[in-house]
Amino acid sequence: MAFVSSGYNPDKPMENRISDIGPRDFNEFLPPVLKNNFGQWKYHDILEPGVLLHVAESGDEVYTVRCGTARLMSITLIREMCDIADAHCDGYLRFTTRNNVEFMVDSKDKCDALKKDLQSRKFDGGSFKFPVGGTGAGVSNIVHTQGWVHCHTPATDASGTVKVIMDDLFEEFTNHNMPAPVRIAVACCLNMCGACHCSDIAVVGIHRKPPLIDHEYLDNVCEIPLAIASCPTGAVRPSKVEIDGKQYKSVAIKEERCMFCGNCYTMCPSLPLSDKEGDGIALMVGGKVSNRISMPKFSKVVVAFIPNEPPRWPTLVKTIRTILDVYKADANKYERLGDWAERIGWERFFEKTGIEFTPHLIDDFRDPAYYTWRQSTQFKF
Amino acid sequence: MAKHKTPLLDQLESGPWPSFVSDLKLEAEVRAKNEKNVNYQIPVEVVEDLLGVLELSFTDGETHWKHGGIVGVFGYGGGVIGRYCDQPEAFPGVAHFHTVRVAQPTGKYYTTEFLRQIIDIWDMRGSGLTNMHGSTGDIVFLGTTTPQLEEIFYELTHDANVDLGGSGSNLRTPAACLGQSRCEYACYDAQGLCYDMTMEFQDELHRPAFPYKFKFKFDACPNSCVCALARSDFSVVGIWKDEIRIDQEAVAAYVGGEFAPNAGAHSGRDWGKFNIQTEVCDNCPSKCITYADNKLTINDKECVHCMHCINTMPRALMIGNDRGASILCGAKAPILDGPQLSSLLVPFIKVEEPYTEVKDVVENIWDWWMEEGKNRERLGETMRRMGFQKLLEVTNTKADPRHVQEPRHNPYIFWKADEVDGPWERDVNEYRKRHQR
16 A cells, blocks of 8 residues: 555645636536537426436437435446446436436437346345336435444434335335325434435434533533534533542533533534434424425424334334325325325324324424414314 | 454345445455555555444444544645544544545536546545535545545546535535426526536635535526525525416326326326316415316416426426526524524526626625624524514615515514604603603
C-alpha cells in the first residue's frame, strides 16, 4: 500500500487548486432521445410495474425500466450497472429521487431484453440485484439515512430496517395494488434527515433515556452555551460539579423535562445517550408532499415505541404490514394513507389497525399542541 | 474467508430485496482478490471491518462511531463528513471512515464513462462503498482516510471536472426533479434552474457563511417529485397560470376505456370501469370540473393546480401554456422548534434565463436571514420568530390572501406608528383633561 500522489503537492497546497466548478452540466449526460425531446413530452404510460413509456410531440418514444437499489452500494455493483447500460442503453442511466436506478431504451424490443437481463441478476445470497418495480400505486424504495453504518447519533439502523421492510413489502414494490402510492421513509434519529416528516409511513429512531454526562471532559470539548441552547424543552442548564475534590464546569439536565431528542449530544460529545434497551423506533403515518387533491401533510406518530430487534426487526415489519393491509382494504382509489385516516377519523384508524392508543401520542409540545386536541363533539364511538 | 463473523448480518442476505450485506461481502472479496491490481490507498480490509463494526452495532444495539469529526480540503469549509470508529483496534480498516460528498448532475443522469471515471478514483483512494445518492442529492463516497482527501479532490477536479457538494452552515447541494427531460408535467426547466443556481452560488455552497444550513430544491410541478416544499428552505414549484388544455377526443378515450386512468398506475387491481365523475370530478378539491354531454369542462379560475385531473388523464389534460413557478420558504425537520413545510411567498414568478427574478428573491432572503438569524436557526424558525410579515418586507412582497391558509384568529395585531393617525407620544395630562382620575 505505497502512497501514490494524484499530483497534489502538500507543500504548496493552493498551487494548481481548482475550486468552485460545481457539478457537471446535466446536458452532457442526457440520452439523445431525451435531449432531442427536452420539454416536448406529450404523455406517458406505465406499461407494467417498473416500466414506463414516454411519448414526445415528435413521436419519439423512450422506455424506462426502474429497479430498486439498496442505496448503500459498492462500486462493483455500480460497474455492473454500467455494464448493463453499455450493453442495452448506449451507456446512459440515471437514479431517481428515491434512489432507484432507471435504464432507458428507445424501443419495446430493447426494453424486453433489458428487463429480462435485469431480472436474471441475483446476489449469491439469493436477493435480486435489480428488482424491477417502484411505479404507480405501489410501494417504492424507502428513503433512508446512515444508521449504524456511518452516523454517531442514531437510535436505530437504517440499511437493516429498510432491507427487512422491503423484503416484506416486495410484492407491493413489483405491483400496482395500493389505492395510491405509499411512500416509506426511515430516519435513524429525529433529526429526520430525508423525508420522514412527510411520508405515508415513517420509521424514526428514538431514545427513551436522558443523556449520560461526562463531567470530567465536558468543558474541554463542548461550548456549554450551545448545548444549553440546543434543548427544545429547556432541560439543560449550566452547573458546577465536584468529582474527587476537583471542580468541573459542566451542565445539569432536568430529567423530567428531557424528551431524549439527542440534540444536545449533536452539539456536545460529552452527552451521549444511545442505549440498547432504551432505543427503538417511533412509527409515523399519514404524511405526503404532493399537492394532489389534498394539501401536503405531516406524518403523525401512531406507535410511540417499537423496540430495536436486529437483525430483522419483526415487530416493526409486522406493524407496518398491518397498517398497509388495512389501508389497502379500506381506502378509496387515489386516497393517500393520510387522506384515508383523516376521512375515517383517527379513532377509526386505531380501531381498524388494532394499534393501541397511548398518552404518548397526544401532543404536548408548546402552544401548537392545543390545536391537535379535539375541540368538538364530532367523534365516532 | 471473512475476517469477522457476522451471524446477524448474514440473516440480511436472504429475502428478495437487494441485500446491502451481500453487496458489501462481494466488494470485500473483490478487494481481497484485487484482480485489477489496484494500488489501494486505504486498508484493503476496509469493507470487512465495516461489516465487523456493523455486526457489533447489531449486537450492542448502539452505534460505534465517535462523535463528529472535522476534516476537509483547503479552500473549502465543507464537503467532507469526518468519522472515526470508537473501536479502532478491533476494526483498524475503519479507524478513519470519512464521507466525501460529490456534486451530482441535476436529475442524476449519467454516462457510464463518467461514472466509471469517478468510481475508479474511489476504488483506489476510498472504500469502494457509496450511497447513490444522499438525501440532499450528492453522490456519497462512503469511507476514506484523512490523507486521501486532498488526493481525491485533486483527481475529481483535475481529471473528472467535478466538485464537492456542500455540508455545514451553508448552501447545501441543490437538487431538482427530472423536469422537462422526461416529464410532460414540467412547468419550467427545473434542471436548468437548479444547475444555474448551483453555479451562481458556488461560494455560498463551499464556504459556510450562514447562521445554519440552507437548501434549494426545484420541483417542476406540484406533484413534488423532489419534495421541494418539505425538504428545502427555498422551494421552487412549477405551476401554470392559464387554462388546462383539454383534448376532448382523448377524454372520450378514457371514458370509453381505451386509455387507462393514471397511465395505468392502478393496474394491479380491479377498481371497476373508469368513472370520470367519481374519479375526477368528485375528487377535484375545488369542484371546478364538470362532465356533461360527453364533454369535460374546467372552470380554470377556480382551479388550485393540484394536478389530480392531469395525473389521472395525462393524455387528455395538459398543463397550461403560461408557465412559471411558485416560491415557498422555510421547510425543515423537527429540530429545534418542530417540523415545517415551506410556506407560500411568491405565488407566481416567471422562470427564464438568466433567472434574475428568482435569484433576487433568494438574495433578499439571505441578506435578512444572515443578519437576523440566530446561531443554528433555520430560515423557517427565523420566519416564526420574527413573523411572516418581515419576510414579505425584506423581499418587497405585497401581502396577499394567498399567503395564508386562513387569517389570524387572535386580535394581537401589531401596527407601525406611521400607520396610525396622530403620534404615539401622547401627553397623559391632555388625556386627563377629558378623563378625570
